[in-house]
Amino acid sequence: MxxxxxxxxxxxxxxxxxxxxxxxxxxxxxxxxxxxxxxxxxxxxxxxxxxxxxxxxxxxxxxxxxxxxxALVMQEPRSAFNPVWPLMRAVREPVLGQEQSVTNERIARLCRGLELPMELLERRPREVSVGQVQRVGILRALIAAPPxxxxxxxxxxxxxxxxxxxxxxxxxxxxxxxxxxxxxxxxxxxxxxxxxxxxxxxxxxxxxxxxxxxxxxxxxxxxxxxxxxxxxxxxxxxxxx
Amino acid sequence: MTLSAIGLSAMRSGRIILHPTSVEIEPGARIGLVGASGSGKSTLGHALIDALKAQGLQVAHVPQSPDEALDPLRSLAFHWHEAAQARGLADGAAHQRAIFSALKIDGGDLRKRPWGWSRGMQQRFVIAMALMGTPDLIVLDEPTSALDPVIAAATMNLLDRHLERTNTAMVLITHDLGLAARRVSHLMVMAAGRLVEEAETGKILNNPQTSEAKRLAAHRNWMEVPC
Missing domain, CATH: 3.40.50.300 (P-loop containing nucleotide triphosphate hydrolases)
Structure with a gap:
């Protein structure tokens, strides 16, 4: 609590x-x-x-x-990400060092829940809609399963x-x-x-x-x-x- | 006199972002231009303003961001004086006192540059400039996006009273059908650069025809509460 x-x-x-x-x-x-x-x-x-x-x-x-x-989900989704990194790199950052196959499985599951196509994570923040970037922000917040x-x-x-x-x-x-x-x-x-x-x-x-x-x-x-x-x-x- | 603009269209990078669209606005009419982000609402708003100004009509514009209306290198006093001159008013001093007080920006120092005021105060300053004189039309593009709800509601109520008193026509551009529904009598729904539906507000709320109008109507508020 x-x-x-x-x-x-x-x-x-x-x-x-x-x-x-x-x-x-x-x-x-x-x-x-x-x-x-x-x-x-x-x-x-x-x-x-x-x-x-x-x-x-x-x-x-x-x-x-x-x-x-x-974890924190910010107000301006695009400014919450490094503009030159693919979104996937930012999403993986909180779980660096963890078993990659476990992380991949979790990303796939969270993407399904957040209605995000996995391939979208290969793009940069400016290349997807603001609503999608915000959902990627939520995905990044969830990735390490914070309470x-x-x-x-x-x-x-x-x-x-x-x-x-x-x-x-x-x-x-x-x-x-x-x-x-x-x-x-x-x-x-x-x-x-x-x-x-x-x-x-x-x-x-x-x-x-x-x-x-x-x-x-x-x-x-x-x-x-x-x-x-x-x-x-x-x-x-x-x-x- | 009915305001009329025919065949408005726009292109960007070789792509059509506004398909030919005609708009007619009766004096004193209140029209909501609604649609999702990127549907072409602001583009149609800009095209409409340009077309009416080319006819010699006076159109006041409150853009989505005060940055689009205010020069960062000029004082707010300069902006006010320039707007008063454009409307053919001496200095707008009497209007300034009344409207600044009503919009609760009378504590702001006009000698400052725009960035010396908060975003909310800047947005209200732009609204105050738009309400100067008697333009033929006021185009408000998400006019309360930088305002806190209590101030936003008071500002919209003030706008309502002003428009009613002066019988000025208004186009309210917003992604929020819930906001528009409380302020306008007629709605124009846009999707992918086209005007896809146009009707009285009640008709679109209760019986939307196109998928875009249905989507907006279904998400027009968070919940209903008992009175």
């Missing part, structure tokens, strides 16, 4: 996270929703150990998070139809592989449709943590209500007639 326990973190002189606590069990999905500057990326950097919190602790099963070798995967706005570079398709594939792979998923997103509709719980981050603080059903029926704070209203106004969720 991931435990973020009363952490404080700074970005330069500014306090970016204030007393943030949350937890995520194996196999579950936690969506962290909030606007730009709310502290979402700082939270991811803190969990990955790229930024040391000034106070508090972050653990995975009572050990430092690095012990579980978490925790962080998704930083994984759908924001994709068009509306591809977003829904990719979200379904992530959920299917999670069902199969059993990883815990922490998804940072500004799209409340995505969070409501796929997360087990939703944490709203505002000005570096947790505004609320609730399950999607409770969030819909009783958003709680005025900010959470504004998020829900915005999701309706932008067509991300629809109010039943």
């Amino acid at each position: 991931l435990r973020v326990d009363h952490i404080w973190a700074k970005r330069g002189a500014a306090v970016a996270l204030r007393n943030v606590s949350l937890s995520l069990s194996a196999g579950k999905t936690l969506a962290v929703v909030g606007e730009s500057g709310a502290g979402k990326s700082t939270l991811i950097a803190s969990i990955l150990g790229l930024l040391r919190p000034s106070a508090g602790a972050i653990t995975w099963d009572h050990q430092p998070v690095s012990s579980c070798r978490p 925790l995967i962080l998704f930083d706005e994984p759908l924001s570079a994709l068009d509306a139809v591809t977003q829904k398709h990719t979200a379904r594939l992530i959920a299917d792979m999670q069902q199969e592989e059993g990883f815990a998923a922490l998804i940072v997103t500004h799209d409340l509709g995505y969070a409501l449709a796929f997360a087990d719980s939703i944490a709203v981050l505002k000005d570096g603080q947790i505004e609320s943590i609730s399950d999607p059903g409770s969030f819909v029926t009783n958003p709680g704070s005025s900010y959470c209500q504004a998020l829900r209203d915005a999701a309706v106004a932008l067509g991300s969720i629809e109010v039943a007639a």
Whole structure:
């Protein structure tokens, strides 16, 4: 289980996270929703150990998070890959040194799950569609079978139809592989449709943590209500007639 | 006056990326141009703008990225002054105060270059320029892509009110049928550089005919929630 326990973190002189606590069990999905500057990326950097919190602790099963070798799926899929390498080389990187036949078998299985033709991995990032590169990013995150995967706005570079398709594939792979998923997103509709719980981050603080059903029926704070209203106004969720 | 552009087409690297397409827009009409990435929406938007400008009409454009509208070497004050002149306005000061306040960018320093503002503020600045004066048409290409949802919703509501008050026609270009469906009365669906379906919004949502319109309609939102 991931435990973020009363952490404080700074970005330069500014306090970016204030007393943030949350937890995520194996196999579950936690969506962290909030606007730009709310502290979402700082939270991811803190969990990955790229930024040391000034106070508090972050653990995975009572050990430092690095012990579980978490994976990250980034927002801009093309910039997440070396542009001159074939995608296959990047995909194999996390499992270098492992038995090649085992790796090949796993890549083939994950490709089937992510609806990626194997031959596509011989191409470079610019030679495939952005939706396909994002699925290769997910494949690379899954290859070493980490128990925790962080998704930083994984759908924001994709068009509306591809977003829904990719979200379904992530959920299917999670069902199969059993990883815990922490998804940072500004799209409340995505969070409501796929997360087990939703944490709203505002000005570096947790505004609320609730399950999607409770969030819909009783958003709680005025900010959470504004998020829900915005999701309706932008067509991300629809109010039943 | 009905805005009309006939036989719009475009090629890139010897390949047709927009097959001959004609567009007619009634005054005050709100049209959504929807389709997947690469379907030719923005290309048709650009071709439409060029054709109408060639007819001497005033068309305001909010491109997908503020980079397409703002010169990184010029201050925002320069951009504002240039846009006001182009619309034949003295300096647009009164409009500036009101619209900047409504778009919540009144705290921004106009002496700065675009990169001195956040992407979200840049996008709202471009929208403010588009709302200056009374253009014959406003073309909005993914106008809220850099905005947080709460600000994006408020911006779209502001645009709605402005268009209604001024009876300005709008073309909203987006990959998101859910967004378009709440804002426009008429939809044009594009696929592979062609206009494949065109009808009232309700008709396409409830009874799409082509595979592309069916795909968009089936994925128009994440879920329905109780009211």
